[in-house]
Amino acid sequence: MYPSVGDESLKALFFILLVMLSGQASAAGSVSLSGTISGASSSAISSARSDTSGPDWAAVTMFLIFVALTLGITVWSSRRTRTAADFYSASGSITGFQNGLAIAGDYMSAASFLGISGLVYLSGFDGLIYSIGFLVGWPLILFVIAERLRNLGRYTFADVASYRLGKTQIRTLSAAGSLCVVSLYLIAQMVGSGKLIQLLFGLPYSYAVVTVGVLMVLYVTLGGMLATTWVQIIKAVLLLSGASFMALMVMASTGFDFGSLFQRATEVHKDGINIMAPGGLVSDPVSAISLGIALMFGTAGLPHILMRFFTVADAREARKSVFYATGFIGYFYILTFIIGFGAIVLVSTNPQFLTADGSLIGGNNMAAIHLAGAVGGHWFMGFISAVAFATILAVVAGLALAGASAVSHDLYATLLRPDASEAQEVRVSKITVVLLGSLSIGLGLLFEDQNIAFMVGLAFAIAASANFPVLLLSMCWRRLTTRGAVLGGWLGLLTAVLLVILGPVVWVDILAHEEAVFPYKYPALFSVSVAFAGIWYFSVTDKSARGNAERDLFDQQFVRSQTGPGTSGGLNY
Numbered sequence: 001m002y003p004s005v006g007d008e009s010l011k012a013l014f015f016i017l018l019v020m021l022s023g024q025a026s027a028a029g030s031v032s033l034s035g036t037i038s039g040a041s042s043s044a045i046s047s048a049r050s051d052t053s054g055p056d057w058a059a060v061t062m063f064l065i066f067v068a069l070t071l072g073i074t075v076w077s078s079r080r081t082r083t084a085a086d087f088y089s090a091s092g093s094i095t096g097f098q099n100g101l102a103i104a105g106d107y108m109s110a111a112s113f114l115g116i117s118g119l120v121y122l123s124g125f126d127g128l129i130y131s132i133g134f135l136v137g138w139p140l141i142l143f144v145i146a147e148r149l150r151n152l153g154r155y156t157f158a159d160v161a162s163y164r165l166g167k168t169q170i171r172t173l174s175a176a177g178s179l180c181v182v183s184l185y186l187i188a189q190m191v192g193s194g195k196l197i198q199l200l201f202g203l204p205y206s207y208a209v210v211t212v213g214v215l216m217v218l219y220v221t222l223g224g225m226l227a228t229t230w231v232q233i234i235k236a237v238l239l240l241s242g243a244s245f246m247a248l249m250v251m252a253s254t255g256f257d258f259g260s261l262f263q264r265a266t267e268v269h270k271d272g273i274n275i276m277a278p279g280g281l282v283s284d285p286v287s288a289i290s291l292g293i294a295l296m297f298g299t300a301g302l303p304h305i306l307m308r309f310f311t312v313a314d315a316r317e318a319r320k321s322v323f324y325a326t327g328f329i330g331y332f333y334i335l336t337f338i339i340g341f342g343a344i345v346l347v348s349t350n351p352q353f354l355t356a357d358g359s360l361i362g363g364n365n366m367a368a369i370h371l372a373g374a375v376g377g378h379w380f381m382g383f384i385s386a387v388a389f390a391t392i393l394a395v396v397a398g399l400a401l402a403g404a405s406a407v408s409h410d411l412y413a414t415l416l417r418p419d420a421s422e423a424q425e426v427r428v429s430k431i432t433v434v435l436l437g438s439l440s441i442g443l444g445l446l447f448e449d450q451n452i453a454f455m456v457g458l459a460f461a462i463a464a465s466a467n468f469p470v471l472l473l474s475m476c477w478r479r480l481t482t483r484g485a486v487l488g489g490w491l492g493l494l495t496a497v498l499l500v501i502l503g504p505v506v507w508v509d510i511l512a513h514e515e516a517v518f519p520y521k522y523p524a525l526f527s528v529s530v531a532f533a534g535i536w537y538f539s540v541t542d543k544s545a546r547g548n549a550e551r552d553l554f555d556q557q558f559v560r561s562q563t564g565p566g567t568s569g570g571l572n573y
Helices: 007-027 033-039 042-046 057-078 084-092 096-107 110-136 138-152 167-201 205-253 258-268 272-276 285-299 303-310 315-346 364-416 422-446 452-476 482-502 504-510 524-540 545-552 554-563
Strands: none
Touching: 057 167, 057 205, 057 364, 084 205, 084 303, 084 422, 096 205, 096 303, 096 315, 096 364, 110 138, 110 167, 110 272, 110 285, 110 315, 110 364, 110 452, 138 285, 138 303, 138 315, 138 452, 138 554, 167 205, 167 303, 167 364, 167 422, 167 452, 167 482, 205 258, 205 315, 205 364, 205 422, 258 272, 258 315, 285 452, 285 524, 303 315, 303 364, 303 452, 315 364, 364 422, 452 482, 452 524, 482 504, 482 524, 482 545, 545 554
């Protein structure tokens, strides 16, 4: 049994947080959104505003209500989190429908709601490349991975990959890949939340990022997977409802005629008719293919998504999770498409939403937030802002939990301290969450001006290069050996990370070099190919007795993956 945090401590934390948020909002002397959009310049958005008109209390009220609601869920969950199974997987107590909605909540993140709608606002039809790529990865999960993952694993997908392979090497690789993916994914969420709170309260961007980091640490350390799941479910329902209303109002303004919506968008957008053609975001076939591979295969390698299949009771519920998640996510991406074009029509033509140079106040990532104000007024804008913030908090909590489990379960409890108690394992996990929170704050400050959907694309590229090939082949290819999985997996991971660093985003935009060493923004075409080729070559050339023994264990693993007698883990060397 774990020593639980007392109710009084939780209440104190909650009170301090609310005072901090409201006090910061007042101290910053932030202007209301109505005041901001009527006369602000881009410099006024980028720094703390010193106007005396006060914050937008409609938005602030909604924001504080949602923070209070989610912290209340965390307090409730903390009383029910007693074991490692509770902390990592909610002891398998989540139903297929609930888990599907929670997975959809993971996907309906800042990158999806704010980033994709912002990309559609910026580039038109081409912005859909992200939503299509995100969605097409789900059949792969449904038919190949979900059921076997649930039958073979316990807390993390490394449990699956190491079933018949060397646990030390595989878990080290898995932890490294997961932490890289989680770090990049966290950047996107921190940037989105920072810009959102900056716009909402008028706080400096750095204050906003720190606030999100603190809340993320509180959610995970106190509530674990149970709290994260229920926060995801609630915000998914609210976000779907709010986005549905926004899309309905946009279509009502055009007589529920998509042709009229597109026609009006082409008339007012700076690129005119070109927004209905490909090439706005990805202009060359190499980048297009690379992005498609990253989004499709990366979905099946995201540690915070794969972890959710361990929160259900059995493989049947795992399949139901994917089915429900696909439906919710598909519907949501249709809404983001309408919201993006609606922002072109209703926001880009209204000077109150624009800076002096004609750009969108708060950046393109805020297109959906401004549209909410345009179609529903201040209170609805406050509602959408608060839901978007809750969305970000839930996603970063899931990411932090996935990263922490990679360290505590895969490295500490399995490799470094096999005799560690569950209490010690969870304690290490909570320490890791604090460290990840600090790292995400720093990276969020560094990548402030990047589009958040694009940053997620890079995270997907690393997941597709490091996690997915090893996971897929460990379940489906008899000839895979530890030597092949480890060498090929590390080659894929290092290639992906190196090409991201040498690419235009980091090498030019962050490090300020004149020209990128690697000319393409997306490395997946190259890094995924390197990973699969490396795994194949080093496996088929492995003639060792250990390699032969691992091949012989494939039949046993296959039967277990189809029948799933228990979840206590498999055989390891």
